[in-house]
Amino acid sequence: MNIMDIIEKGLAAKEPLLEAEALALLQVQPDSREAFYLRWAGLCKSRALSGGKAEIHAQIGLDSGPCPKVCQFCAFASVNNDPNAPKKPEASLEEVLAYAEGYAEAGANAILLLSTEAYDFDTFLEMGVRVRERIGFGTPLLANTGDLTPAKAEALRNAGFAGLYHALRLGEGEVTDIRQETRLSTMEAARMAGLPLSTCLEPIGPEHSAEAIYAIAAQMLALKPITAGVGRRVAVPGVEASRNGVLSQPQNAVYAAAYRLIDHRSRLTASAHSELMANSGANIAWSEVGSNPRDRESKTESGKGRSIEFIRNLFTEAGWELLSGPSPGWAG
Numbered sequence: 363m364n365i366m367d368i369i370e371k372g373l374a375a376k377e378p379l380l381e382a383e384a385l386a387l388l389q390v391q392p393d394s395r396e397a398f399y400l401r402w403a404g405l406c407k408s409r410a411l412s413g414g415k416a417e418i419h420a421q422i423g424l425d426s427g428p429c430p431k432v433c434q435f436c437a438f439a440s441v442n443n444d445p446n447a448p449k450k451p452e453a454s455l456e457e458v459l460a461y462a463e464g465y466a467e468a469g470a471n472a473i474l475l476l477s478t479e480a481y482d483f484d485t486f487l488e489m490g491v492r493v494r495e496r497i498g499f500g501t502p503l504l505a506n507t508g509d510l511t512p513a514k515a516e517a518l519r520n521a522g523f524a525g526l527y528h529a530l531r532l533g534e535g536e537v538t539d540i541r542q543e544t545r546l547s548t549m550e551a552a553r554m555a556g557l558p559l560s561t562c563l564e565p566i567g568p569e570h571s572a573e574a575i576y577a578i579a580a581q582m583l584a585l586k587p588i589t590a591g592v593g594r595r596v597a598v599p600g601v602e603a604s605r606n607g608v609l610s611q612p613q614n615a616v617y618a619a620a621y622r623l624i625d626h627r628s629r630l631t632a633s634a635h636s637e638l639m640a641n642s643g644a645n646i647a648w649s650e651v652g653s654n655p656r657d658r659e660s661k662t663e664s665g666k667g668r669s670i671e672f673i674r675n676l677f678t679e680a681g682w683e684l685l686s687g688p689s690p691g692w693a694g
């Protein structure tokens with residue numbers, strides 16, 4: 363199998379890549395000649411599918427758990443926290459509204475409310491309603507919360523949410539206390555409720571094989587998400603999975619470009635952690651405030667969270683134009 367031919371086939375996007383072809387792309391060595399060609403092709407295809415535009419979505423974290431779902435990679439998981447430590451306070455309504463207003467004024471293309479499984483669902487709905495009242499309907503509001511029944515997905519839609527971020531994580535059911543079927547049925551509930559999907563192959567670490575990555579990619583492609591792509595695991599002190607190490611940026615960039623060539627339809631490919639990723643096809647990045655499962659700071663804007671301005675500069679330096687206005691394709 364000639365890698366250059368597979369890259370050309372993925373770039374042309376006329377027919378789906380075979381599983382063996384997708385696996386070959388995911389196994390390209392990051393420092394090889396093929397890797398640079400693959401990343402160039404990923405960039406070209408992202409530009410073609412997005413009209414040359416990158417987007418910045420803004421995440422507001424509402425709580426820090428401790429979450430009973432014990433995902434080994436998550437700073438909120440009870441397994442990664444001292445059971446005797448005092449519970450971190452949840453974001454107040456006024457804090458959330460101020461964050462949302464700031465993001466709307468700064469030009470975020472979408473805003474996303476994030477909570478753990480432990481967060482009260484009615485409060486989550488209330489936060490959505492109040493954010494909508496404060497900033498109007500000009501910016502799509504997405505939810506990233508626990509698993510959903512059809513009734514809960516419907517309630518999110520009725521509260522003014524326009525989409526759902528949800529992922530079937532690498533090692534779901536083994537390094538998490540959630541069955542794969544539960545994650546997939548949440549995505550189905552969202553689809554039935556008219557909530558388009560934002561997703562990502564995450565959190566990828568050095569221990570994950572191309573086969574494991576492809577198995578989830580194939581399932582996500584079938585769901586026709588608006589945003590997809592890859593996200594490497596972030597090392598957080600005291601978090602169990604951090605012991606397995608972190609992907610290098612070039613390896614992550616190979617995965618981003620490979621995903622871009624496998625996926626012929628998503629407009630947005632995650633996630634631009636760096637100019638290298640943005641130059642390999644990643645054209646969406648998240649700014650983060652409040653709690654963050656990839657940070658120990660209770661307000662991630664004082665830690666790992668990046669501002670809209672920082673990400674705008676990253677994309678501009680990488681040669682992308684930024685979409686102005688609401689991210690298209692979400693529920694009205």
Ligand code: SF4
Pocket residue numbers: 427429430431432433436437438439440477478479538655
């Ligand atoms: S990833 Fe989500 S479900 Fe898992 S422990 Fe963290 S907050 Fe809970």
